[in-house]
Amino acid sequence: AQSVTQLGSHVSVSEGALVLLRCNYSSSVPPYLFWYVQYPNQGLQLLLKYTSAATLVKGINGFEAEFKKSETSFHLTKPSAHMSDAAEYFCAVSAPQGAQKLVFGQGTRLTINP
Amino acid sequence: SAVISQKPSRDICQRGTSLTIQCQVDSQVTMMFWYRQQPGQSLTLIATANQGSEATYESGFVIDKFPISRPNLTFSTLTVSNMSPEDSSIYLCSVAPDRNYGYTFGSGTRLTVV
Numbered sequence: 001a002q003s004v005t006q007l008g009s010h011v012s013v014s015e016g017a018l019v020l021l022r023c024n025y026s027s028s029v030p031p032y033l034f035w036y037v038q039y040p041n042q043g044l045q046l047l048l049k050y051t052s053a054a055t056l057v058k059g060i061n062g063f064e065a066e067f068k069k070s071e072t073s074f075h076l077t078k079p080s081a082h083m084s085d086a087a088e089y090f091c092a093v094s095a096p097q098g099a100q101k102l103v104f105g106q107g108t109r110l111t112i113n114p
Numbered sequence: 115s116a117v118i119s120q121k122p123s124r125d126i127c128q129r130g131t132s133l134t135i136q137c138q139v140d141s142q143v144t145m146m147f148w149y150r151q152q153p154g155q156s157l158t159l160i161a162t163a164n165q166g167s168e169a170t171y172e173s174g175f176v177i178d179k180f181p182i183s184r185p186n187l188t189f190s191t192l193t194v195s196n197m198s199p200e201d202s203s204i205y206l207c208s209v210a211p212d213r214n215y216g217y218t219f220g221s222g223t224r225l226t227v228v
Contacts, residue, residue: 034216043206044157044219051214090156094217100145100210102217104157 002027002093006105014113019063019078021108023091026072031093033074034102035065038088047089050074052096061085086112116141116209120220127197127227134193135223137207142187148180151204151222160205163190197227 007022025031035047048059055067065076074091091105117140127133137146148160160180161169169182183191194201204224210217 036219043221046216046218049214049216092217094210101147101159101162102208102210103159107156 002031002095002103004033004091004093004103004105006089006091006108008108009106010109010111012111012113013081015083016080019076019081019085019110021076021089021091021110023065023074023076023105024072025074025091025093027093027095029095029097032096033065033067034092034094035059035063035074035076036090036092037061038090038107040087044090047076081110081112083112083114086110115215116143116211116218118207118209118218118220120207120223122223123221124224125226127225129198129227131197132193132195133197133225134191135205135207136191137189137220139188139209141211143209143211144187145209146184146190147208147210147217148182148190148192149206149208149219151206153203157206160192194225197225199227201225202227 003026005024033050036044037047038044047063048057050057050067058064063078089108092102094102119138146163149157151157159172160175161171163169163182163184165184165187181193204222206222207220208217
């Protein structure tokens with residue numbers, strides 16, 4: 001079975017500062033990993049994904065994440081935060097084979113301070 | 115990636131009644147997934163719907179409460195039955211025609227039970 005844990009339900013950074021949202025996974029098989037963003041009163045948008053290719057994954061809006069098998073982590077980063085980045089971020093995991101369901105972490109609310 | 119049309123986008127319902135949510139996909143997909151997002155919470159998988167077979171429900175969700183239909187490869191419905199205020203949530207459908215490209219989500223149905 002797969003699961004993810006997002007460390008920190010709420011992260012606050014200043015505009016222009018580094019954004020770091022933490023995600024650790026648990027999986028009995030090499031996982032597929034995803035980061036989604038949800039803006040207020042909107043649906044889910046895929047930021048980036050890891051599907052066993054390059055371990056450093058670049059996504060939309062300047063975000064990137066690195067798959068570290070030794071640390072079972074898939075942390076999301078952005079070098080310089082923008083006010084428009086304020087949203088809820090979800091890390092999710094699925095198995096490449098078999099049951100294809102996507103399992104979500106608890107979510108991290110990102111606040112950007114001017 | 116696939117495009118999902120989900121409706122209704124929102125509804126306010128009386129307790130004890132039922133609501134059926136529809137999801138239409140612009141391409142054929144084997145599996146469709148139904149999620150619930152309670153206020154301020156993450157997404158929880160309700161069930162996986164395969165065309166031509168009964169849906170597979172996750173722990174804590176039962177068919178009598180959340181019956182699902184999957185009449186063809188592009189359409190599915192989720193019914194929330196005998197509603198109570200605790201059912202007030204956002205309900206989302208999702209597909210993954212090719213997980214290498216991630217999972218696509220409908221825009222969600224915001225349900226309020228009064």
